[in-house]
Amino acid sequence: MADAWILHPDYRTPPAPTDADFPPGPWRHPDGGQIMNGTYERPLPKLRTEVVTVWYGYALSRWRGPRMPRFSSPMVSAWNPVLAQGLAAAPGTPTPYRDELWCDRWIAEALLYGRKPYGAFTLPADEALRWCGKSGGTSLIYHARTEDDELVRVVAGTSERYAQLFDLDALIADYREALPEELAEPEVRALEEHRSCSPALRYVLCEDAEALFARAPLSVRGLTLGYPPRETATRIAAHVTSGAAT
Structure with missing residues (x-):
């Protein structure tokens, strides 16, 4: 079924390497053998x-x-979890x-340019301070703390409400169509509860924001990070299955 792959253009796709000696990977288009990217x-x-994300044939x-x-x-975007976590297949x-x-x-750049609504990153102090200055003209709200003498941890999210950001x-x-009712309804309730609040209000300005976010339902965490709901739905089903197995 290699000829069934359909490209979905996304400006997040990292550019191909400029080194002429860098060998491309094995993923190629069936027609003509062009490098998939x-x-x-x-x-x-x-x-x-x-779904597969491919960089220069890899x-x-x-x-x-x-x-x-x-x-x-x-x-x-399918690229959001890949590039935020440094994934490889x-x-x-x-x-x-x-x-x-x-x-x-x-992550820092994606937040500034509206490619994801929420995220956390750690950068050298001078880079983090420049980012804070650039965020002033956006809807982002952030909390920053020093990790050591040279690094700063930033947690940031948009002040726009979930109902404004997404077609909930x-x-x-x-979700109701993709998952059994017993799995879908808890996620639906969680999404409904987030309609009138924003990522910034819920997961930046509150105390222990990162810990609170880590405990949020999977549907909320995935959406807040800009991850594909189809992948999140698979994780919800797998999480319940693995829990039942133990």
Whole structure:
């Protein structure tokens, strides 16, 4: 089914390496053999979809999830979890992450340019201070603390309400269709409870914000980070299954 992959253009796709000696990976288009680069999807039986993110022919993530056709958002992308966490589909895969702070810098920039509504990053103090200055003209609210003499931890989120940021009705309808009722309804209630608040109010300005966010329901955490709900739905089902197994 290699010819079934469909490219979904996304400006988050990291640029190809400029080094002419850098070898491309094995993922190629079936027609012509061009190097694959971007987010690709293909339909699967039983209303499921397979998604792969590819950088210069190397797969950085690959997962399957239910089709959730109603919901979409410019703040949600299959690249968001990949680039925020420095993922690779297999050990030893070449990646665009040039140093240990690459992902933190990516998160900081993604927040400034509205590519995700919430995130946390750690940067050298001078870089963090420059970021704080740039955020002044945005809807972002942040909390910063020093980690040591040279690093600053920043937690930031938009002050716009969830109901303004996302089509929650569409997302809720998709979750109800994608998951069994006993799994969908707790997530639906959590999403409903977040309609009138913002990521900043709920997970930046409160005490122990990062710990509180870590305890939020998966549907809320995924949406707040700009992660694909189809992948989140798969994690919800897997989490319950693994819990039942133990």
